[in-house]
Amino acid sequence: MPGKATRARAAKPRRRSAEDRRRQVVAAAKRIVLRQGFEALTMRRVARLAGVSAAALYLYFPDRVSLMAAVADALFHGLLAAFRAALIRAEGNPDPRARLHAVMTAYLDWGLGHPDEYRVIFMTPITGVAGHRPGPPGVPAAPSGQATFQALQAEVARLIERGVFRPAEPQVVAEALWAAGHGLVALLITKPDFPWSPREALVGTMADALCRGFSADGTGLRAGSKPAAQRGEDRHAEADERDPRPGRSR
Amino acid sequence: MPGKATRARAAKPRRRSAEDRRRQVVAAAKRIVLRQGFEALTMRRVARLAGVSAAALYLYFPDRVSLMAAVADALFHGLLAAFRAALIRAEGNPDPRARLHAVMTAYLDWGLGHPDEYRVIFMTPITGVAGHRPGPPGVPAAPSGQATFQALQAEVARLIERGVFRPAEPQVVAEALWAAGHGLVALLITKPDFPWSPREALVGTMADALCRGFSADGTGLRAGSKPAAQRGEDRHAEADERDPRPGRSR
DNA sequence: CGTTCAGATGAACGCTGTTCATATACCGGC
DNA sequence: GCCGGTATATGAACAGCGTTCATCTGAACG
Incomplete structure (x- = not known):
């Protein structure tokens, strides 16, 4: 619950990473479905295309x-x-x-x-x-x-x-x-x-x-x-x- | 095509193994679906229940x-x-x-x-x-x-x-x-x-x-x-x- | 008895989803 | 300016998956 808002402007760039990387992961997954097809929709592939590790996906989504x-x-x-x-x-x-x-x-x-x-x-x-x-x-x-x-x-x-x-x-x-x-x-x-x-x-x-x-x-x-x-x-x-x-x- | 029939009685037990084990594997798979559900239908589980190795399944079926x-x-x-x-x-x-x-x-x-x-x-x-x-x-x-x-x-x-x-x-x-x-x-x-x-x-x-x-x-x-x-x-x-x-x- | 050969296997490969201890980077407080 | 804490990210690992392959077994034949 980081809504405590570190005094001022520090809250914003942190917020962007929080919710925005989630969207970024979803966008990568979407692109995989569109380009490689349904079967290619794998955690590891999504992570690779999103530029993060596979384990990082579990910071944003509880499971597949x-x-x-x-x-x-x-x-x-x-x-x-x-x-x-x-x-x-x-x-x-x-x-x-x-x-x-x-x-x-x-x-x-x-x-x-x-x-x-x-x-x-x-x-x-x-x-x-x-x-x-x-x-x-x-x-x-x-x-x-x-x-x-x-x-x-x-x-x-x-x-x-x-x-x-x-x-x-x-x-x-x-x-x-x-x-x-x-x-x-x-x-x-x-x-x-x-x-x-x-x-x-x-x-x-x-x-x-x-x-x-x-x-x-x-x-x-x-x-x-x-x-x-x-x-x-x-x-x-x-x-x-x-x-x-x-x-x-x- | 072993219909050459090894002289006599030896042909039957061989024949039984050929087509019948296929049926036996299918029966095992069927039982898995009925008892453990769709998700449990894997090659290794079928093989285990059928009493054979997983590789043996590929003698009867080309793939999953x-x-x-x-x-x-x-x-x-x-x-x-x-x-x-x-x-x-x-x-x-x-x-x-x-x-x-x-x-x-x-x-x-x-x-x-x-x-x-x-x-x-x-x-x-x-x-x-x-x-x-x-x-x-x-x-x-x-x-x-x-x-x-x-x-x-x-x-x-x-x-x-x-x-x-x-x-x-x-x-x-x-x-x-x-x-x-x-x-x-x-x-x-x-x-x-x-x-x-x-x-x-x-x-x-x-x-x-x-x-x-x-x-x-x-x-x-x-x-x-x-x-x-x-x-x-x-x-x-x-x-x-x-x-x-x-x-x-x- | 020796040879042959189909049938069966254990081990391995590359992949999967998921977890966990570890490392990094940034933050507020001193 | 430095320190401790905390979120963030990671590499390695685990168990399981489908599939392949060199190896082994055991029965049939000459």
Whole structure:
């Protein structure tokens, strides 16, 4: 508790080292995920890239999963940006379902386009399945993740209020939507050998079915044949800090 | 290829050692997953339980992921049994949607009831994300897994043929159903800290929405309030070889 | 009996997450 | 200006991981 503030100006440069090096470590870890991929996210590698010893990481994070959680939180901003961009893009659309469709396809496209980051955020297993204490029992695992989910939930609530969706608990519907999207991304990442149908057809079918399933009048996205064909050109629009990494193209 | 058969009776005990020890290793690995959990599935532990050295495992499996694939294949029979039991149970039901609902809830219940096995089968990441060659390029990763999926696909095709589901490619619909179910199970396993809605509500909402979304007439499972409430008593009916493992209850 | 050879092994390599005694550098108090 | 204390950082070490390899064993064959 160095808040005693050594009289005056000495407190500041010390403070910078305290919290800032933590951010610096997270930035190094983030860069490793982006450039070398998920498998390379190792304590020793992070330490090496951050220019510190491996033991020093344990001054800022109690263990590996805590660092991973911080990295996930940092990586989340990419998904959040894609989310927001999709919402803004579809804002003028009078059809409220189109907004949901935009959000869903944004989620799917981001996950499929950034599989390593997605694995860190949503597919890192809890170490012991049973061996995880909630830590500070008030704060959730990923703050910005919670925020993103609540954005989805708010969108769902709006749809229900306007009578577009059948009356239901917005939280349950939002969780189901999230889970469905996650399942698609996760399976495509984990089982690339499976003879999947074309991705556009899969994404379109999933989004259309869910929209139809939750709609009050049973209407899908477009009720037509190619509900998710118009987008597909501007897929890379939301990339903010892509980084070509060698030898891991696909 | 020792089929030369050393004259007579000597061939048999040799043959037993060849293919049978492979099965024995897989059985040991399976028992480890069931009793000690997913995290304990390591080469050295499997070897120790199987009564052989760690290096001996590499006489039967080229590397760890191949062993995991074999274990996954072995564990799949539990899910397959739950699948079949659900189908048989719902066979008398005249409503074809009920069959699909039974299959979906069987999948979800099995996955949520056997999280360690589920992680081996569906959530083990491909080692390098890019570093996986298809090996023998004709055989899929998990034979019985493929069979199970084709059972689902056949069920979907039947629904489409009878006009219950809207006309569509059965494979895409089956993949979407699988992905949605997987997403629910995977997220509940990976993110147990998230403030999820009650599981019954989640499962019911998901199953109903998908049924409604793919149905030709937009009809859900029961169109009522609690579509998944009648089952829930006979959840443990399909357990065939449960094994109470110490200290990992939840 | 001697040879051969598949099957099994112990030891080793390089890596992992994590801990701990030790060293360094900076700080307030004298 | 110097001293003692305290946070910060480190190298070395531990146990365990997947994997490889030279070596050993034991049964089958001529």
